[in-house]
Amino acid sequence: MEEELSESSFLRMHRPFIGALNKIRTYSSRHVEAAAQELPIGRLFRPRVEPALG
Numbered sequence: 001m002e003e004e005l006s007e008s009s010f011l012r013m014h015r016p017f018i019g020a021l022n023k024i025r026t027y028s029s030r031h032v033e034a035a036a037q038e039l040p041i042g043r044l045f046r047p048r049v050e051p052a053l054g
Contacts, residue, residue, distance in 0.1 A: 013049050014042040027053050 002010075002018060012018045013032060023034045029046065031038045032053070041049050 011049060011052050013045050014040050021052070024053065 002012065005018065009022070010018050010020055017039050019032060019034050019039065024032050026033045027041075027049075029050070030041055032041060032049075033039075
């Protein structure tokens with residue numbers, strides 16, 4: 001399923017989580033807030049997530 005999603009619209013931030021970039025409200029180095037939920041950013045995914053949200 002991940003291969004079918006647009007890389008410019010979606011981002012894997014943790015093994016079980018893929019987020020829609022337009023739904024992310026705030027973020028820190030460890031979490032993103034999307035749809036009133038706080039989701040973790042996995043340490044292996046952090047190098048890809050931070051530049052994408054930058």
